[in-house]
Amino acid sequence: MSRTPVPRDRANDYTRDAATLRRDFLTERTGASLEHLGTYSQDPAMLPGNIEHFTGVAQVPLGVAGPLLVNGEHAQGEFYVPMATAEGTLVASYNRGMKLLYEAGGVTTTIVEDHMQRAPSFIFPSAREARAFSEWLVERFDDVAAAAEATTSTGKLKDIEQYSASRIIYTRFNYTTGDAAGQNLTGKATQAACEWIKANYPGIEQYFLESNFATDKKTSQVNMLHTRGKRVIAEATIPDALLRSVMNSSSELMFRARQVSNLGGFMSGVNNNGAHSANGITAMFIATGQDVANVAESSAAFVFAELRDNGDYYYSITIPSLIVATYGGGTGLATQRECLEMLGCYGDGKVRKLAEIVAATVLCGELSLGSAIVAEEWVKAHDAYGRNRP
Structure with missing residues (x-):
């Protein structure tokens, strides 16, 4: 059997005609209808350096959560956060967490280290x-x-x-x-x-040149301790009354669940004692043109919580290896650039601002899912917004 390669236009492979040629070839070879792959606003001429054999666009639904209130050193004020996902309840959950922390005075964010490696x-x-x-x-x-x-x-x-x-x-x-x-x-x-x-x-x-010690696209203990990308801490203190009124929970119940979760994470050997940081990070990465494979490192996290004497609940998440960009890669693509501009994060001097917004978003999602679990609303939410409807 001879190999039949994907067709290319040697003169100019980044045109709509070249993409159509490949879709027609694939339809002939596989029998699949590729109508929707061929519907896009992206100019193929802008894609060298981003993709090879450009054939079309995989469209991912995008929702917006917010306002997110951030008290950062680089991100300050209210933000509406674009999230690209096919998972029902995800945007709603992050939005609920943002409502809680908005009423609590916002999320404080701090970048404590910043470097990228080759090993x-x-x-x-x-x-x-x-x-x-x-x-x-x-x-x-x-x-x-x-x-x-x-x-x-x-x-x-x-x-x-x-x-x-x-x-x-x-x-x-x-x-x-x-x-x-x-x-x-x-x-x-x-x-x-x-x-x-x-x-x-x-x-x-x-x-x-690389000895696998940078652990590129892989989570590792060395990067969790020494940082790869941005080491960002997001923290907030939530009054017990807010947890009761917004989340149908309480600071005491949340803290007890946190202790159980810490032990469960220790027993299972996870690299993250939180709930689901990969959800928010992945959705934001797709929306803003990040290298999505970096979620492998970026979703590692350390959660720490305290039950204060007055009943308030202190909660923080440290993301030790958050890899983001506001220049280069996929950030200049049409829809991805629009999402970065929505956040005020496109171009030079904006990467730390984006890192703080991502970390603050993650914190909101952690608190929302955590409270849904303890309030026994998790399955109910997926029944209402997700795909597991009866």
Whole structure:
């Protein structure tokens, strides 16, 4: 059997005609009707760098939750949050959490760390030679940084972590990357740095640009402790009376459920002792043109709660590896740009604002789902808004 590849237009593959050619080819080969894939407002000429074999557009329903009240250092005021999802009840749940925290005075957000990694490894004849290189790398940091930063106008090498095993030095090159998520930026910069190292340090048997220590597109303990992307904390204090009136719950019941949830998470070995941060993050990522696979790292979270002496409920969520961008990648696509503009987050100098809005949204969703569970409203909500209607 001979292979029949997807057709391409060698002269210009990013046109409506080229997309139509592929849809016709697929209809002939598979028998599927692709009418809706071919209905879109996106200009194919804008897509080089975003997609190959452009064939059409997968349309995801988009809803808006809000207003979300944020008391951040970069995001301040009210925001209406676009969320792209096919899961009924999701937008309604986040909207309910936003109502609760609006009445409680809003969500306070703080970014405490910000860097993106590439993690090359260097192999030597022996552990002692690896140790000598480790010491040299510390001494020549400024030269390594200069080689890396020569490839970028926005990236800055902050430091290089080192971890030794056998005759290998594993490193993590930590960068700030401006308004870009930075995976491509850090890859190019680190390759230039490694080539400079190889040219200036004899005795390296081999280096690999990525040793799987950056754990790109995978959650990991090292990134939860050391951060990949933005480390953002969202927190709020909710009066017991509000939990009772808005959520049909109470601070005491919520705190008791939190203790049970913490133990359950510990027993199961999860990377997140919260409820469903991936829901809100994924919906916002799709809406705003983020690299959705980064949800693997970005949805990791640490929840901490306190029952205050006066009955108030303090609740916080720390997202240690939130990877977002307001420039580059899919952020400039037509509908994604509109969603970022809705948040006031498109373009230069806006990435920390977006990170705070995402974290605040996650906090609202955690409190909403948590209260729905303890108030025994979870299944009822899915019956009313979801697809599991009788």
